[in-house]
Amino acid sequence: MPLEKPPTVILWFRKDLRLDDNQALHAAIGSGGDIVPVYIREPQALNVGPLGGAQDWWLHHSLSALKTSLRSVSSDLVLLSGQAVDVLARLAKETGADTVFINRAYERDVVDREIVAQLKAQGIRLIAFHGKLLHEPGRIRTGSGGSFKVFTPFWNAIQKLGEPHEPVDAPANVPAPEHLPRSEDLESWALLPSKPDWASDFSKLWTPGEQGAKDKLEAFIGRDLQDYKRGRDLPAVDATSTLSAHLAHGEISPARVWHATRNLPRSSAEEVSHFRRELAWRDFCYSLLEELPRLDEVNWDRKFDAMQWHYDPAEFNAWTRGQTGYPIVDAGMRQLWRYGFMHNRVRMITASFLIKDLMIDWRKGEKWFRDTLVDADPANNAGNWQWVAGSGADASPFFRVFNPVLQGEKFDAEGDYVREHVPELARLDSKYIHRPFDAPPQVLAKAGIELGKTYPKPIIDHGFARDRALAAYRALRGGG
Ligand code: FAD
DSSP: OOOOOOOOEEEEESSOOOSTTOHHHHHHHHTOSOEEEEEEEOTTOOTTOOOOHHHHHHHHHHHHHHHHHHHHTTOOOEEEESOHHHHHHHHHHHHTOOEEEEEOOGGGHHHHHHHHHHHHHTTOEEEEEOOSSSSOGGGOOOTTSOOOSSHHHHHHHHHHHOSOOOOOOOOSOOOOOSSOOOOOOGGGGOOSOOSSOTTTTHHHHOOOSHHHHHHHHHHHHHTTTTTHHHHTTOTTSOOSOOOHHHHHTTSSOHHHHHHHTTTOSSSOHHHHHHHHHHHHHHHHHHHHHHHOTTTTTSOSSGGGGGOOOOOOHHHHHHHHHTOSSOHHHHHHHHHHHHHSOOOHHHHHHHHHIIIIISOOOHHHHHHHHHHHOTTOOHHHHHHHHHHHHTOSSSOOOTTOOOOHHHHHHHHSTTOHHHHHHOGGGTTSOGGGTTOGGGSOHHHHHHTTOOBTTTBOOOSSOHHHHHHHHHHHHHHHTTOO
């Protein structure tokens, strides 16, 4: 008697837009049933706010790449819009499926719990797998079973856990039913900007999709991480992996990235360990998000609720447009606008400038980054903004106020990064590249700069701003 074929299952893609090391896909294949791969455009996708414009651009290309990959393994991607529960219930009815496979996306745990309950009431099971992080957040615990609030002990605990899971390769075939349900047209989702097309330079740096992620990883590994520890702080040097946007969309798994750094012939254990430590920051930020789902809105340290912020819209605009008169800040903000990315060191400098020099609430900066970064990540963005603000779990002390001139001179000594992103300063002598306001008139004239006309004067005096920030901090601590 022929064995009965197992029922069709639904594979719901979310922040895991890949075939490689995809545990939910692997399990769906293991079920023996045909698979209906679906991506749902939900009206309110995340409990931590919608995707930003830069990520819409990315998502368009990433979905298109995933569709192509699925077609190459005899399947396809079905695109549907609506509330996830309704779409999944309809799809289950249409295809005869009673199970949905997903990979957990921790930022939407609250929403997902509701979806599980509602589907269950309709006789549909939702089975969740792990793979977004190096380790499940719940596995990394202090001796007394609590969660870590400080990164270093968290990192020590990760190292004790051993290697993350061995990645599973992409399948050669994804069994599909004879007729996949009708898909919406990706173009009709209008994810790409048109008038104006502010993303026109994005594709110079980025190839969204799994292949783009693999290429970036290979290029990074090919350099053997040789200069990672020193070079990662220098914005003009190409020393980091630039994998963040791929990781944020789940086009590559962190386990795959971790395992790729094993047995590198030329790199020192120290370089590899440093890189893995950065990857672990991602896990750390997610462990904070698990504990405080509104990490983008709520001060981890509730003392900061009493902070007296000063919102000046003109100053905020100058910051967003890279017109503050501090070259390293302006270079960072313009890199962000043009490419949807900013170097990590400069993220810290620009965030510190917004919060401590302009005294603007960190949440405004978090939202701006969320809208403009291709790697905008609910845990990493909010976690790092709170870190810079001093309101976070493991936070930079509030009294550490970055001096944008000294930071520029230390990490971009020749001004190469500034020259690239602030071309009106390109001909300025290196001695003044981070402090054009101190340059003698003849030096400025020689470089073709007229302060206040071709490049702004500083919108705030850093010395004054520093004293103001320290006074606000002391007031918060009850120090008068
Ligand atoms: P690499 O140095 O190659 O690091 C490898 C990976 O480790 C990164 O891709 C990223 O996934 C992770 N990682 C590295 N540094 C951190 C960190 N500090 N926190 C958490 N994970 C880290 N990163 C995001 O992915 N999304 C964000 O929205 C984001 N917002 C930030 C906002 C601020 C104010 C600051 C200071 C940092 C932010 N970061 C964010 C962290 C960091 O700047 C980027 O992850 C990094 O610059 C990405 O470049 P890379 O992939 O070349 O990093």
